[in-house]
Amino acid sequence: MKMSQSLTLNEIHIEEIRKLAKDKRQSLSIIGEIPIANDIFTILEQLNIKLLEYPIQSEGDRPAFSAAIMYSEEDGEELVFIGLNTADYFDKQVFAIAHELFHYFTKTASHLSRLSDIENTLIEAKANRFAAEFLFPEAALKSIILDEFKTSRLEKVSEKTILRFIVRLQCTWWLPYRSIVKRLHEIGAISEAQYRKLYCIDERDLYAEYGKMGTAFNDEVFKKLNSKTNSIGTSMRDIDIIIRNFEDGLINEDKLTDTLGLFNKSPDNFGYKVNVSNEDEEEFDAFFSGGSSDED
Secondary structure, eight states: OOOOOOOOOOOOHHHHHHHHHHHHHHTTOOOOSSSGGGGGGHHHHHHHEEEEEEOOSSSSSSOOOOOEEEEETTTEEEEEEEEETTBBBBHHHHHHHHHHHHHHHHHHOSSSEEETTTTHHHHHHHHHHHHHHHHHHHHHHHHHHHHHHSSOOTTTHHHHHHHHHHHHHHHHHHOOHHHHHHHHHTSSSSOOHHHHHHHHHTTTOOTTTTHHHHHHHHHHHHHHHHHHOOEEEEEEEHHHHHHHHHHHTTTTHHHHHHHHHHTOOOGGTTOOOOOOHHHHHHHHHHHHHOOOOOOO
């Protein structure tokens, strides 16, 4: 497996990112150096960022993009959206959201995080470093290593021991395997040779050595992190806004049905029965049978 080439940040950049991540964790009431993990989705709600989930398949092995942040304005109010590609692995979805939060916090405009060019620019390298630091602070990682191994350097530790250690870190902090390997290398815990060897392991193969370790340690979490959710949806708070707009007469039944349909939901899911005309039923039947009601 070929390793991605990344732009090297200098000490000033790294310190700025470390401080930014620490400040933002504190402002979001994340007490101490504890894992964010699945709470990344709650953070989006705290920041009033709307999450739009949709799987976008690519022709190659990798998704077309990880995530995108977008801005719009409605009645003088700025609306912020993060579009998340759920055709990617779940641990990378978590990382991608943290990556986009860097662009949100630093106001680096609308951004599309393409896997083919990630880290090719200074801003992308900073966003990746922020995501890693935000999700797993360097101070916490160093403390864990020192407490467990009684040393800050793991050159003399066997590969199997390091893999088991990474499994536990991944299932606790929810970073992708390769992000953790990169973090270990960035702080000098592993050598260049260890980094290259560990980075090239196929971490997604649940029947290979690392995969077996992960499922043995925490089967539920490890499989979740290594799954492609392919989900379509938005937050329940935003769904509730759509329903309230219907209840307040701001949108009609058709608009309610169409909008909820974008997220694989229907009015019936929320206790509303919407009458469908015979004409609509015929259109639905034609659509699902592969036909079309329109002619060229």
